[in-house]
Amino acid sequence: PCNEMDTIGTKGLNGLKAEGGQADSSSQGAAFPPTFSLSEVKNKQRRHLMFMKLKQEKRKQKMQLKKKRRKEREALGDKAPPKEVPKTIENQRVYDETTVDPEDEEVAFDEGTDEFSAYFNRLTNPKVLITTSDRPRGRTVRFCEQLATVIPDAHVYYRRGLALKRIIPQCVARGFTYLMVINEDRKVPNGMVLCHLPDGPTAHFKVSSVRLRKEMKRRGKDPTMHSPEVILNNFSTRLGHTIGRLFAALFPHDPQFVGRQVATFHNQRDFVFFRFHRYIFKNEKKVGIQELGPRFTLKLRSLQKGTFDSKFGEYEWVLKRHEMDACRRKFQL
Numbered sequence: 001p002c003n004e005m006d007t008i009g010t011k012g013l014n015g016l017k018a019e020g021g022q023a024d025s026s027s028q029g030a031a032f033p034p035t036f037s038l039s040e041v042k043n044k045q046r047r048h049l050m051f052m053k054l055k056q057e058k059r060k061q062k063m064q065l066k067k068k069r070r071k072e073r074e075a076l077g078d079k080a081p082p083k084e085v086p087k088t089i090e091n092q093r094v095y096d097e098t099t100v101d102p103e104d105e106e107v108a109f110d111e112g113t114d115e116f117s118a119y120f121n122r123l124t125n126p127k128v129l130i131t132t133s134d135r136p137r138g139r140t141v142r143f144c145e146q147l148a149t150v151i152p153d154a155h156v157y158y159r160r161g162l163a164l165k166r167i168i169p170q171c172v173a174r175g176f177t178y179l180m181v182i183n184e185d186r187k188v189p190n191g192m193v194l195c196h197l198p199d200g201p202t203a204h205f206k207v208s209s210v211r212l213r214k215e216m217k218r219r220g221k222d223p224t225m226h227s228p229e230v231i232l233n234n235f236s237t238r239l240g241h242t243i244g245r246l247f248a249a250l251f252p253h254d255p256q257f258v259g260r261q262v263a264t265f266h267n268q269r270d271f272v273f274f275r276f277h278r279y280i281f282k283n284e285k286k287v288g289i290q291e292l293g294p295r296f297t298l299k300l301r302s303l304q305k306g307t308f309d310s311k312f313g314e315y316e317w318v319l320k321r322h323e324m325d326a327c328r329r330k331f332q333l
Helices: 002-026 044-079 105-112 138-150 164-173 238-248
Strands: 128-132 154-156 178-185 188-196 202-211 229-233 261-268 271-281 287-291 295-304 315-318
Touching: 105 238, 128 138, 128 164, 138 154, 138 178, 138 188, 164 178, 164 188, 229 238, 238 261, 238 295, 238 315
Parallel strands: 128 154, 128 178, 229 261
Antiparallel strands: 178 188, 188 202, 202 295, 261 271, 271 287, 271 295, 295 315
16 A cells, blocks of 8 residues: 555656546546445545546536526427426525514504604604724724714714613703614624614614625725615514614615615525615616625614613513524524
């Protein structure tokens, strides 16, 4: 075995490439035996060449099968069978009893009398205070400043050691409708408390995958002062409707379409992805989008009735990971 390894080692890369080329030319249509495993090949370079060849063969077979199916569909025309829908976790979702029917009168009545009804009846205009945990670092401060450019009429203030229970009455007295607190861990933003004023509710989110504007490739120019359009996707349950309304009430009622800006909250598998874009109109038929940033991902941890109260607050919903995440096809939002 030692002599064999020595001869393989002295061949070098050129010998291996030559062997790989000869194998390709001699056995283009040949396949490996069914009992063969690449892990049996001890030489790393030879194993890599064989793996790439096997991968290329599989790709070719897949493309040939795809072309064959397309030709069959074109030949059959209108008689062609419908396309197969691939199975995903989303379309295999377990049915949730709290899924909202758009024509449900009970849901319409509840939403007409909830904490956000004053906003949706155009009785109040949103005004947001953004603050941080004590002694924020530079990345968290920049994240808050960029959030203030996304949300119109948002103001950034620093905590200076004040407790949230003391901040909330001051916010209500000054006409703020939201208190947003960005928490950090090891100099990285990792949590968000979103408190609707004056009557709640209060939502606590985990924040992940934060990308600031300078960290994004091919970003557009800084956003303008125009009010953006808001898009809410896939908030289908009663809890999802509450969270969607919580996000919607952050922004003014009437978007200024002249600014061509849009803020998107996309819920997928209970993760809420936030993106901020600008429309780029190329001509009358074609339109593109340009991301402005920042971008981040939210995961709901809890929803509390009323304003923030860590000791005596009543919770409407709390994430219990080992119970709720046991089934991958069951979602809460």
